[in-house]
Amino acid sequence: MTRQTPKYESLRAFLKAPRERHELFDVKEQFDEALWYAHLAELSDRVQEDGRRDKAFYQERMDSLRALSGKAPIGNFLQYKGLPKFCDFDCDGTTRKDYLKQGYYSWFPREIYRTLWNWKDLCRVQDVPFRCATIRQFAGSCYDDSVIMGPDTMNSFWITFSLYLISHYGETYKWNNFKNTVFFREGGNGRQRDRADRIRELIEADDNYIDSAPLKEFAGLTHTVGNLSLVPAGYNGYRGTQPCLKDYFDLSLENLLHVRDGKCYLGEDLACREKNFRRYVNTFFLWDYVDARYEVLPLCPSHRRQMELQSRTGRLEARGVLPEREEIDGLCAAVNERIRRRGRFVIAMLRIALGIGDAGEDTVMRYVYQGACREAWEQWNVSGIYKKIMEEVFLSDVVYTGGYREVTDLILQKTAESPDGEFVAKMLSVSVHS
Secondary structure, eight states: OOOOSOOOSSHHHHHOOOOOOOOOOOGGOOOOOHHHHHHHOOOOOHHTSSSSOOHHHHHHHHHHHGGGGGGGHHHHHHHHHHOOOOOOOOOEEEOOTTTTTTTSSSHHHHHHHHHOOOOEEEEEESSSSGGEEEEEBOOOTTTTTSEEEEESSSSSSHHHHHHHHHHHHGGGGOHHHHHHTTOOSSSSHHHHHHHHHHHHHHHTTTTTTOOOHHHHHHHTTTTGGGGEEEEETTHHHHHHHOOOTTHHHHHHHHHHHHOSSSOOSSSHHHHHHHHHHHHHHHHTTTGBBOOOTTBBOSSSHHHHHHHHHHHHHSSSSOOSSSSSGHHHHHHHHHHHHHHHHEEEEEEEHHHHHTTTTTTHHHHHHHOOSSSSTTTTTHHHHSSSHHHHHIIIIIIIOOOOOTTTHHHHHHHHHHTTTTTHHHHHHHHHHHHHOO
């Protein structure tokens, strides 16, 4: 069977694909299995960390996990979770600090962050096989070079999926036991082999064991561009392991704003933090997650009660974090809508930044940016009109009470007289207007 290679060789090639639903593209299709095999030899010290597994073990496991893009959404997700840990392929671009040489593994989302937000993770590119690049785990961005940020998947599918399994099939699928099981394990104890068998059964079931259509859709959207972003350095791991947040994006944003656990990622002073939070929402296109006052909108009734409880007590509370069984469909539907809309907006901004039309045609961008950030952004390889939009619209602590519609109208107003105004208007016309 042919090994999986990245569907697209560059971000530009992705945007030029004529019939692609770009906002629905699953980043898992960018995994380069051939490159991973080519690097397996130099990874041998990590392959045999515990002294029990040799390269053949991982090669066999990879053979079993082949063709990620050929599965139904949940099966595809489970296959992705079964990749050997040292693959260093993460759909949102996360990489461990002990392995900062990456070729194709996670370059795709990182290139999106570099394009949209001038993320400075790239240290050095070498003209060597596999296009190896030395990268930083965290780096500054146009949001604020002094605020070091890293990648994150905003809405985590795993927690809600495992909650669904527990509510329908019992505690065997408790998420922290189920998540990191070696999929096709021959050794290990009986419980580990049982979990591996159950996971195999789920993959082979082709998603037919799931009755929730919104949950299935969430599985397909979780690793699309509308669900990928930058967060303050360390916040990815913190919110994923904090039992009072459970990796839910609405609760995580609420905690960033109000600091319930004493961790001040956006400033210790409340007024400063509120200002930074508004700028964070605007810079990273998060208007669907806040109301007209930039207070975080809960994704389900349980989270509303959780936020109210935390507001009264002033601290994080572990009880009530997980949605009720009957809330799962509604939560997934709310998440899906937000991912799709933000995804369309992200694609429009990428096209404006790189001058690629909606039919894949190259467009000459004529506006020359001469704004206040001209020197700081000199090496940022995007169009001048996108820099203007970033400075005058996104890098602001203004409250956009009308969400995407108001932001879109302001962009049109700011660019109307520029030589690229018509192109910007066309890209936004196929994007988001509500």
